Amino acid sequence: MELKDLEIFQVVAEKGTITGAAKEMKYVQSNITSRIRKLEDEMNTPLFNRHRRGMSLTPEGKKLLTYSEKILLLTEEMKKAVQTNKEPSGKLEIGTIETVIHLPKILSSYIKKYKDVDLSLYTGVTKNLVEEVLNHKLDGAFITESDDHPDLVSHEVFQEELVLISNTRITSLEALKEESILCFSKGCGYRARLAEWYTDQNLSPKKIMEFGTLETILRSTVMGLGVAFVPKSEVMQLKREGLIQFHELPEQYSKVKTVFIRRADTYLTPTIEKFIEAIESN
Structure with a gap:
């Protein structure tokens, strides 16, 4: 089994069609189809139900999706751990509630210092942002302090x-x-x-x-x-x-306290490490 097969499998599961997955990954449809069939042969079970509207996961496909997400996340963490540069760079996706008064100052000092970081900011409410961080969709988030979660680390920003x-x-x-x-x-x-x-x-x-x-x-x-x-x-x-x-x-x-949260089990790259330093120095 190749990691690329798992990536293709995830995109097909997300898009629900071979056409949508091919467009997303810029592959020809026949390549997507053959890789899915190959994966089903290796798993010795159908992973998708085929119907007029597209494709939906079988119970076995849903099980594989859970494992494939973990495998691909661990692979990405491994790459970051062994290939990372000392200087912050790459994508940094941060969530925030709307009322973090110190946020402009934090972002300004960080972006000016680390110009190779592509920072994206998403707004939401505390509960949703916590779920996004737990599901690896955000690298971290500014939230209203809530009950401690065993999979999260929090850094105090300020009291409001x-x-x-x-x-x-x-x-x-x-x-x-x-x-x-x-x-x-x-x-x-x-x-x-x-x-x-x-x-x-x-x-x-x-x-x-x-x-x-x-x-x-x-x-x-x-x-x-x-x-x-x-x-x-x-x-x-x-x-x-x-x-x-x-x-x-x-x-x-x-x-109330505003805190910055991140997953406790993810590799602390220089990009996120320096962002936390920027928070603590403002």
């Missing part, structure tokens, strides 16, 4: 204070009972903290409205659409301009 905000017509916590909550999707650490407070107060929000960006949440709060639980540092200017009202919650809900 969250504040409940509303437009200026709401002047007390009592008045918030009738307001909608404006927040990110489920899996957001800030949303989870606010939900804890509501539960402990025996309250239920009137309505929960999910948004994709912090800017939209803040604009909607100013317009009186609801209330939001956000980093205080992100909204000080709106407060100074008299556009919002602060409602501070007890420390057990409002104090």
Whole structure:
């Protein structure tokens, strides 16, 4: 069995068709077909169900996919371990929640120093970013501190204070009972903290409205659409301009840490090692 056969197998499983896999890998379709048949002969079992819409994995194919993903990941780790240069280079894929106030400074200092690194940044909520790191889809991610996971290592970035905000017509916590909550999707650490407070107060929000960006949440709060639980540092200017009202919650809900996570079992390349140094020095 060749590693290339496993790579082809994975792409066919992902695309669901020989045509799609051939296009993705820039191979002729007959080559893809013969490599899949060869792999099935070696495994002595069909790996795909063939149908009009394309191909889907058999139960045996699903088992092989799990192993092939591990084999190819280990192969990539092996290459990094024995061939890596001392100077950071290559791709670095990082995830982040939307509210990491120090992120521009960290990225600027790193990119200016290591120009051969091709850095890509993806945004999401804490729960999804953790899964992306665990599944090797991201090299690391900035998240709201959550329960320790045995497969992850975390590096503290900074501590943040969250504040409940509303437009200026709401002047007390009592008045918030009738307001909608404006927040990110489920899996957001800030949303989870606010939900804890509501539960402990025996309250239920009137309505929960999910948004994709912090800017939209803040604009909607100013317009009186609801209330939001956000980093205080992100909204000080709106407060100074008299556009919002602060409602501070007890420390057990409002104090949160932002951490950078990475898999504990992956080889620490110079590229990611220097990125962690940039985090710790800012």
